[in-house]
Amino acid sequence: MIQIEPNPWQTMVLHAERTYPNECCGAMLGRVSGDQKVVTDAVPLANAYLGEQGERYELRPEDLLEADKAARSRGLDLIGIFHSHPDCDAYFSQTDLQNSCPWYSFVVLSIQRGKFDHANSFLPDLEQTRADEEELIWPKS
Amino acid sequence: MAKILIPTALRQFTEEKDAVDVNGGTVAEALTQLTAQYPNIKKNLFNDQGRLRSFVNVYVNDEDIRYLDKDATKLEGTETISIVPSIAGGAIGVAEPAAVSLSNEEIARYSRHLLLPEVGMEGQLKLKQAKVALIGAGGLGAPLGLYLAAAGIGRIGVVDFDVVDSSNLQRQVIHGTSDIGRKKLDSAADRMRDINPNVRIDKFDTGLTSENALEILKDYDIVVDGTDNFPTRYLVNDACVLLKKPNVYGSIFRFEGQATVFAYEDGPCYRCLYPEPPPPGLVPSCAEGGVLGILPGAIGVIQATETVKLILGVGETLKGRLLLYDALNMRFRELKLRRDRNCPVCGDHPTVTKLIDYQEFCGIRPTPPQAAAPIGDVIDVTEVKQKLDRGDSFVLIDVREPYEYQIARIPGAKLIPLGELPKRLSELDRDADTVMHCRSGARSQKAVDLLKQNGFKHVRNMTGGILAWSDKVDPSVPKY
Numbered sequence: 070m071i072q073i074e075p076n077p078w079q080t081m082v083l084h085a086e087r088t089y090p091n092e093c094c095g096a097m098l099g100r101v102s103g104d105q106k107v108v109t110d111a112v113p114l115a116n117a118y119l120g121e122q123g124e125r126y127e128l129r130p131e132d133l134l135e136a137d138k139a140a141r142s143r144g145l146d147l148i149g150i151f152h153s154h155p156d157c158d159a160y161f162s163q164t165d166l167q168n169s170c171p172w173y174s175f176v177v178l179s180i181q182r183g184k185f186d187h188a189n190s191f192l193p194d195l196e197q198t199r200a201d202e203e204e205l206i207w208p209k210s
Numbered sequence: 211m212a213k214i215l216i217p218t219a220l221r222q223f224t225e226e227k228d229a230v231d232v233n234g235g236t237v238a239e240a241l242t243q244l245t246a247q248y249p250n251i252k253k254n255l256f257n258d259q260g261r262l263r264s265f266v267n268v269y270v271n272d273e274d275i276r277y278l279d280k281d282a283t284k285l286e287g288t289e290t291i292s293i294v295p296s297i298a299g300g301a302i303g304v305a306e307p308a309a310v311s312l313s314n315e316e317i318a319r320y321s322r323h324l325l326l327p328e329v330g331m332e333g334q335l336k337l338k339q340a341k342v343a344l345i346g347a348g349g350l351g352a353p354l355g356l357y358l359a360a361a362g363i364g365r366i367g368v369v370d371f372d373v374v375d376s377s378n379l380q381r382q383v384i385h386g387t388s389d390i391g392r393k394k395l396d397s398a399a400d401r402m403r404d405i406n407p408n409v410r411i412d413k414f415d416t417g418l419t420s421e422n423a424l425e426i427l428k429d430y431d432i433v434v435d436g437t438d439n440f441p442t443r444y445l446v447n448d449a450c451v452l453l454k455k456p457n458v459y460g461s462i463f464r465f466e467g468q469a470t471v472f473a474y475e476d477g478p479c480y481r482c483l484y485p486e487p488p489p490p491g492l493v494p495s496c497a498e499g500g501v502l503g504i505l506p507g508a509i510g511v512i513q514a515t516e517t518v519k520l521i522l523g524v525g526e527t528l529k530g531r532l533l534l535y536d537a538l539n540m541r542f543r544e545l546k547l548r549r550d551r552n553c554p555v556c557g558d559h560p561t562v563t564k565l566i567d568y569q570e571f572c573g574i575r576p577t578p579p580q581a582a583a584p585i586g587d588v589i590d591v592t593e594v595k596q597k598l599d600r601g602d603s604f605v606l607i608d609v610r611e612p613y614e615y616q617i618a619r620i621p622g623a624k625l626i627p628l629g630e631l632p633k634r635l636s637e638l639d640r641d642a643d644t645v646m647h648c649r650s651g652a653r654s655q656k657a658v659d660l661l662k663q664n665g666f667k668h669v670r671n672m673t674g675g676i677l678a679w680s681d682k683v684d685p686s687v688p689k690y
Contacts, residue, residue: 172219
C-alpha cells in the first residue's frame with residue numbers, strides 16, 4: 070500500500086497538468102515500513118526523452134541520483150517514480166514495464182484533457198515481465 | 211577504499227547501511243565484494259547470467275561507466291560509486307504489438323474463448339491488440355462497452371460528453387443509480403475497468419465533430435457507432451470511409467432496431483443506404499418517441515458480435531446486409547445492400563472528400579431557441595401559474611400525445627395533440643389569450659407558429675414545457 074500526503078500529491082498533479090499534453094515524470098520521497106509506504110515529498114524532474122514527449126518519458130540518471138541524495142539529506146527514502154499518461158488510462162504500458170526498475174513504486178497519473186482523472190500504482194518485477202498493481206491512496210478532495 | 215552508495219530501496223539488503231566500503235581494482239571487483247558481503251542484493255543488480263541488469267547504471271564519481279571502461283573501469287580507492295537505475299516509459303508502447311502475450315490471469319479469464327477453435331490463443335491475441343472506438347456511452351454504448359471490455363479488446367476509445375440522467379437507467383445498463391449526475395464517460399470507464407482491468411480505456415470527453423473526428427478515430431482499427439442522431443451518424447460514416455475503417459452500425463427506435471457493417475472492404479456505406487437525411491423533426495429521437503429499454507441491448511450486442519468477428523476474421527459479417535429486428539413481433543429480417551457507384555463518399559467518383567458541416571447537411575440550424583421565438587411570443591411557467599391562480603381568462607393548450615398526458619399534466623390544460631391541431635382550429639377562439647405547451651417547448655413552438663399563420667393574435671409558447679413546470683412550479687409533476 071502506498072499513501073500520498075496532500076502536499077506531494079498537489080505537486081504531482083500540478084506537474085502533470087502543467088506538462089500536459091506531454092508526459093511528466095518525477096520522484097516520490099517518503100518512509101517505508103514493511104508494505105506500508107507514505108510519500109511525504111514529491112520532486113518534479115525533467116522529461117529527458119529525445120523526441121515526441123506526448124507518449125514517452127525518460128528520467129536522467131543524474132536527476133535520480135540527485136533525488137536519492139535529497140532523500141538521504143532529509144532522512145527519507147526514494148520510494149517511487151511518478152509519470153503521467155496524457156489522454157490515456159493510468160495503466161502500466163509495455164514501454165513502462167520494459168524500462169522499469171523493481172526497486173520503486175510506479176505511480177501513473179491519467180490526465181484527460183489537461184485535468185487529473187485517476188491514478189494507479191504498480192510494482193514491476195525484476196525481470197521486467199510483469200507489474201502488480203499496488204493499492205494507492207491519495208487525498209480525495 | 212572506494213565507497214559504494216546504496217540506493218534507499220536496496221538498503222534492506224545491506225543492513226540499512228547507506229554506503230558500503232569496498233576494496234578492488236575495478237568496478238567489477240568492487241561490486242563482487244559488495245554482493246559477497248550482502249548476497250541478497252545480488253539478484254537486484256545482476257541477472258541469472260551474471261550480467262548487470264538492463265536497468266542498472268553504475269557511476270564512478272560523476273561518470274557513467276558505460277562511457278569509461280564499463281565494469282573494467284579502474285579504481286584508485288578514493289572513488290564514490292553510485293548505483294542508479296535507468297527509468298523511462300510512456301503511454302504508448304512502441305514494442306507493444308510485437309511483445310503482446312497473455313498473462314496467466316488473462317489465460318484464466320479468457321479460457322472459454324481459448325477453447326473455441328475460431329478464437330483460440332491467436333484470436334485472443336488479436337483481440338488484445340485491437341483498438342476499437344466507441345462513439346457514445348448511451349443505449350447502444352452500454353452493452354457495447356460491457357461486452358467489448360469483457361471480450362478483452364486491448365484498447366477502447368470512448369467518445370461521450372453527456373451526463374447520466376435517471377431517464378437513462380431503463381436501458382443504459384453500464385450506468386447505475388449511484389452514477390446519476392456523473393459523466394457517462396467516467397461511469398462507463400469505471401464499470402469497464404471493473405469488468406476487465408486489462409483493457410486500456412481512452413476517454414474523449416467531447417462530442418464527435420467534423421473538427422475532431424479524424425484526429426480521434428485515426429488511432430483505432432474499428433469504429434462502432436452508438437449515436438442517436440443523424441448528423442453524428444453521417445459524420446461517423448464519412449470519417450470511416452475517409453479513414454478506410456469499418457463502421458459497425460446500429461440504430462434503435464421504439465421496438466425496432468437495425469444493424470450492419472458499413473465501409474468494410476467492397477461493401478456499402480451509410481450514404482449508399484440513405485443518401486439524404488430525413489427532414490429535421492420527421493424521425494423522432496428516443497427522447498421524443500420512446501424506446502423499449504431492452505432493444506438497445508439486443509442491437510448493441512449484435513454490434514459487439516460483429517466487431518469481435520471483424521477482429522478475429524471469422525464467420526460472415528453483416529457487410530452488405532441490413533439486419534432488421536422487430537422486438538414487438540420478435541422477428542429478424544434482412545435487406546440486401548450494395549455499394550452505390552454514385553455514392554458521394556464511397557462511390558467511384560466521390561464528391562465528399564473531407565468532413566463537412568453535418569448539422570447543416572441535416573437541416574439543423576444552429577440558431578439559438580431565443581432567436582426562433584421572438585420576445586413577446588413566449589411566457590414563463592411561473593407567469594402561467596400566476597394567471598391560473600388569478601383566474602385570468604386565457605386558454606392553455608397541451609399539444610402532447612394522450613399517453614404523455616397520462617404521465618403528467620397541468621391542471622386546466624386542454625389536450626390537442628400537435629398532429630390534430632390543424633383540423634381542430636375551429637375549437638379555438640382566434641382573439642383569446644392562448645398559451646401553448648408541450649414537454650420541453652419544441653412542439654408547442656410549432657403549434658404557436660401554426661396558430662399565428664391562421665390568424666391567432668395572442669398566442670404564446672410556454673418556455674421549457676412541462677419539464678420547466680415541474681422544476682419551477684410543481685415538483686410533484688413527474689418528469690419523463
